[in-house]
Amino acid sequence: MHSFDIRLLAATAIVWALLAIAYATIEMIAMPAAASVWGAGALVFILLVAATTAAERRGDRRSQ
Numbered sequence: 646m647h648s649f650d651i652r653l654l655a656a657t658a659i660v661w662a663l664l665a666i667a668y669a670t671i672e673m674i675a676m677p678a679a680a681s682v683w684g685a686g687a688l689v690f691i692l693l694v695a696a697t698t699a700a701e702r703r704g705d706r707r708s709q
Contacts (some may be wrong), residue, residue, distance in 0.1 A: 647699060648697075650697055651694060651697050651698055651701065654690055654693050654694045654697060655694050657690050657691075658687050658690035658691045658693075658694060659687075661683055661684075661686045661690055662683075662684070662687040663679075663684075663686035664683045665680045665683035665684035665687055666680075668680040668683055669684075
């Protein structure tokens, strides 16, 4: 079962990715350069989710 930390990081990654998509596609915002920054931020959070999930799985195996 995933911990609250993993769910929180995943939700943050989704929000950052959605903001990157919004900045890249909505002309009213007119911030195409910001899309790459928000996209990079989303990637960082996705990597944190992967690292946290891997660490949690290793911990579960050690406790059994």
